[in-house]
Amino acid sequence: MSDTDEGSTGRRVNWRLVLLALFTLLGTGIFVALLTLQMRSTEQRDVALARQAHTYEVIIRATTLSGQIGRAEAALGRYVVSGDTRIGQQYSEEWRKASDQIDRLSSMTADNMVQRRQIDSLREAFQRRGDELAETAAYSVHHRNADALGKFYAVSESAALRDLSNRLTRIIDHERVLLVQRSQALAASNQHASQVTQTLAGFGIVIVLGAIILGWLTVQAISDRAASDAEASGERARAAELEQAVSEATERLRAEAREREETEAQLRQAQKMEAVGQLTGGIAHDFNNMLAVVLGGLELAKRHLRNGGKDAQRHIENAMEGANRAAALTRRLLAFSRSEPVLPEAVAPDALVSGMSDLLDRTLGDGIAITTRADSDGWTIWVDRHQLENAILNLAVNARDAMDGRGDLTIATGAVTLERNRIGRLAAGDYATIAVTDTGTGMTPQVLERVFEPFFTTKPAGKGTGLGLSQIFGFTRQSGGDVEIRSAPGEGTTVTLYLPRHLGDALPASGKIESDLETPEHAFDILVVEDDPRVLAATVGALTELGHRPVGCDDPQKAADxxxxxxxxxxxLSDVLMPGQTGPEMVAALGDRIAGTPVLFVTGFAGEIDAAQFGRHPVLRKPFTLAGLQHAVDEAVRARHETQLHADGAT
Known part of the structure; x- marks a missing residue:
């Protein structure tokens, strides 16, 4: 071979090397370009997937909020029907969780201006709906079951509920529109990536030498696609594992919630037992003193009667005074436990506050200096005496706790003329006031906004149920008045009850039973219904002593015969709580057979009886004296007679 041939061969070889290097560079460039574009497409797809997942999460969160609100309202419905405070606390907790859901939803949509406005509107509708439901819960807290049930049905189709539902629907619909847009963006990104891959593959076929590079690129693309599919499959597997983990965690949380509810119920029961133990110690001391007066007086009277002494009458009067004090204490206990019906009467605030001095001294202890002021100008109010005493006692105990057992407590009555809406929603007119002022720690504005909410309390766990102020608020509103609280941190607290003025003379306290017995004007035929044989015999004997003609009945179901x-x-004349039938149920069952006949109920404990069931019939509280019984009988007959005369005159 000549030198010329060898040079030609070398040049051919060099051209091949150059072409191979060129092809290699072109293939490498195409591979790099394809890899870069594929990475960008993957990033765009991941962004689209993340946005799509975020949209799904917002929709799920909004749906969860709707379910949370539904569960809260269902719990409120059960609370209204059952009156069980545990269910009331469940409602409060469910509603708080719904509020937390709105906060999370607001955080998730912070980058979306449209959704931010929607969330703000949703929060306003949620607050309005919460105010309606809180008012319904307040009725149940004050044992106004009929009002609570009526209010619950009234707000079941309220404008606030519709607005809340519409706001949620708008949020979900907006996210669904975003979901469609982001799904389209994801599909467009995938399509764009596919088009880029096809274009580069075709370009490689034209430029790169033959099918080897194209095949290599194809194999590489297939490998990448297989890896992507494997990755997607792995993501689905991880999603299934995550869903399983969430399900298990949810079940654990439910179990923990049930366990916590059971523990809280046991704690509340323990608190009740502790409160009963603390209460019975002081009450037992007072009762023992009163019983000592009763037993001692009766023993001395017995001895004087046997020996012909002259002081028997004085000792009997001392025994009756002790019995009257014991009866008054029992009534206070029943009112404190909310076991007596609502029986309004004309009350003088000055005399009531003055009469509570001993009870407040024993309850609050020596560390509290109590000052009372009477500035109501002799005005009277129309309220349930025992519930008002209970409200003042609760305010005094709250003040003692705020002062940590040491400080000055002032209870002042007053008289004021208000303009319309000057205090809350009160109409214009005259109002008597009872203000309880302490020198305690005071309250922040945030606490003041929630003090009347049922179950809200600032006391440590186990120290309060959060029902005290809400009960006082309900009692005052029920009596036609309102409550005002003024407080600031470090400046103490003043709680003022505004109660409408009553134009009439105040009645004497129920514990002061008349003892002077006058000859009755008329003798009546009276049916006496009482299941306790000893009480029945005593009542029949007392009526006989008064000159009436009583007929005893020991079973309300025998009354008709x-x-x-x-x-x-x-x-x-009937007892209230009896086996088989209550007194009001018996009167309703007799119907026309006693139409126009006066009815007098006698009770020492009304339990769950609603005061409305008494049907405007008078109620005589046990124990009673002969004078008290005579007065109640005469008043019952006289009131019925006057009612009939008024009806005949109207006809």
Whole structure:
């Protein structure tokens, strides 16, 4: 071979090397370009997937909020029907969780101006709906079950509920529109990546030498696609594992919630037992003193009667005074436990506050200096005496706790003339006031906004139920008045009750039973219904002593038969709580057979009886004296007679 041939071969070889290097560079460039574009497409797809997932999460969060609100309202419905405070606390907790859901939803949509406005509107609608439901819960807290049920049905289709539902629907619809847009963006990104890959593959076929590079690129693309599919499959597996983990965590949280509810119920029961133990110690001391007066007086009277002494009457009067004090204390206990019906009467605030001095001294202890001022100008109010005493006692105990057992407590009555809406929603007019002022720690504006909410309390766990101020608020509103609280941190607190002025003379306190006995004007035929044989015998004996003609009945279901045997009937005197039938149920069952006949209920404990069931019939509280019984019988007959005369005149 000549030198010329060898040079030609070398040049051919060099050209091949150059072409191979060129092809290699072109292939490498195409591979790098394809890899770069593929990475960008993957990033765009990941961004689109993340946005799509975020949209799904917002929709799920909004749906969860709707369910949370539904569960809260369902719990409120059960609370209204059952009156169980544990269910009321469940409602409060569910509603708080719904508020937390709105906060999370607001945080998730912070980057979306449209959704931010929607969330703000949703929060306003949620607050309005919460105010409606809180008012319904307040009725149940004050044992106004009929009002609570009526209010619950009234707000079940309220404008606030519709607005809340519409706001949620708008948020979900907006996210669904975003979901469609982001799904389209994801599909467009995938399509764009596919088009880029096809274009580069075709360009490689034209430029790169033959099918080897194209095949290599194809194999590489297939490998990348297989890796992407494997990655997607792995993501689905991880999502399934995450869903399983969330399900298990949810079940654990539910179990923990049930366990916490059971623990809280046990704690509340323990608190009740502790409160009963603390209360019975002081009450037992007072009762022992009163019983000592009763037993000692009766023993001395017995000895004087046997020996012909002259002081028997004085000792009997001392024993009756002790018994009257014990009866008054029992009534205070029943009112404190909310076991007596609402029985309003004309009350003088000055005399009531003055009469509570001993009770407040024993309750609050020596560390509290109590000052009372009477500035109501002799005005009277129309309220349930025992519930008002209970409200003042609760305010005094709250003040003692705020002062940590040491400080000055002032209870002042007053008289004021208000303009309309000057205090809350009160109408213009005259109002008597009772203000309780302490020198305690005071309250922040945030606490003042929530003090009347049921179950809200600032006391440590186990120290309060959060029902005290809400009960006082409900009692005052029920009596036609309102409550004002003024407080600041470090400056103490003043709680003022505004109660409408009543134009009438105040009645004496129920504990002061008349003892002077006058001859009755008329003798009546009276049906006496009482299941306790000893009380029945005593009542029949007392009526006989007063000159009446009583007929005893030890079973309310026998009353109808006894009525047939009676020639005339002037009055039905009945106990309230009896086996088989209550007194009001018996009166309702007799119907026309006692139409126009006066009814007098006698009770020492009304339990769950609603005061409305008494049907405007008078109520005589046990124990009673002969004078008290005579007065109640005469008043019951006289009131019925006047009612009939008024009806005949109207006709």
């Amino acid at each position: 006894l009525l047939k045997a009676m020639e005339s009937l002037d009055l039905v």
